Amino acid sequence: MARALTAAELEELLGAYAIDAVDDDERAQIEAWLDRSPNARRDADELRETASLLAQSDDDVPADLWVRIETHLGDPADLSAGDQGDASTGRGVPPLRLGEVVDLGARRDATPPAARSRRRPWLVGVAAALALIIAVGVGVVAGSRLDDQDQRIDQLAVGMEKRSMERAALAATMQPGARTAELAASDTDPMMAKVVVTPDGHGYFMSDGLPALASGRTYQLWAVMGDAPGSAVVSAGVMGAKPGVMAFTTDAGVTGFVVTEEPSPGVVRSTQPPMLQGRLA
């Protein structure tokens, strides 16, 4: 095990990491760092996207490659490796394990329609019995695939929604007259979240590295209405255990925001001390 890299060294290695030019130990340390730092993750993603623009020239793909891929679409995914690796690079995925190349044209030619029509009658009964067994088997597999499918679609939908919300938040930040509040545990602590409020009362909360809470706990956002001591504090939304970007609406009189940790599904009135707070600028 190599020595632990400093934050400055990790930052310096981000370019080499984005183009797969670091060694395994460095990559492991960088990925652990990226898991803790959304800003660094965004940087790495952008550097990787930049590098991918260097590789846009299309080559002539072999004509039969799609046919080979299509042949394997029904194969079960190999989940034996356990570690699914980094999603963005395919690192840590199982080694190449490709099936034989199947020439579908040749296979079709080998069984001409005339030959199929000359099957003996007793084979029809055997085939029907086999078809029933296969149908039951396919039913079981199909049921399991439908469960998988629901999960896959849910995950994809969450991804799409998250991206659309991030875009809306970014647009709000750039809107004339928008006010922002940087939320931190104290004036001397680093910012952990940002809130932007547009003049028409649309607000977005953007987490910047808030740690995930334990099961049964949730973050809750509160809007501070007014400057006077004892100003009213109203709930602006319950954000879950691992907030990303959340939209809410508020009143023009809002002057700041507070985040507390509460039992799920949130509370009407908090008795908890603020975890984060910040004033709208």
Next chain:
Amino acid sequence: MDPEALRSASDANLVVAIGRFRAEALEEVYRRHAGAAFGLAQRILNDRSLAEEIVQEVFLRLWNDPERFDPARGALRSFLLAQVHGRSVDLVRAESARRSREEREARRAVPVDHDLEREVWELTLGEHVRGALTALTDDERSAIELAYFGGHSYREVADILGQPEGTVKSRIRSGLGRMRDVLKDAGLVGAEGPWHEH
């Protein structure tokens, strides 16, 4: 999904359709991006048959695990190319693959040409990317091209160029960062990138 709808569907919608096990959606993604994927793999591996295997693996992986694509982290094309790059580099660094590649290169007796400008010349986005490349110093360009297209680690690049590892590491970081800034200003990287959904 009819052929016209497929052609006009966004990449993100195609991935959702792949999630519903629609093979024609994967075929459309393949039609859009397999050329670039194959070109990159071949450039790194210098071996058509290995490049085909990599492309096959990456597209089958998208079929089996479409949820690994996170649209918040970049475009589908970048996602696929990053996977092709990572897997190709893995193969290059495997000792046997490296040996056979070196033997093939020696037989060809022609040095592999890692000319970044030529690489991007024919791109639709070529003008912008070329503009971004001019923002780099020669040293930065050499370091990036050897690492990205040669499949070398920054340590190997330092060795090849006879420069300190720290210098090469910094040049890759600063060069890519400057390119990113230029391409971002042009709306080609980040949320407004050319392969992103709008």
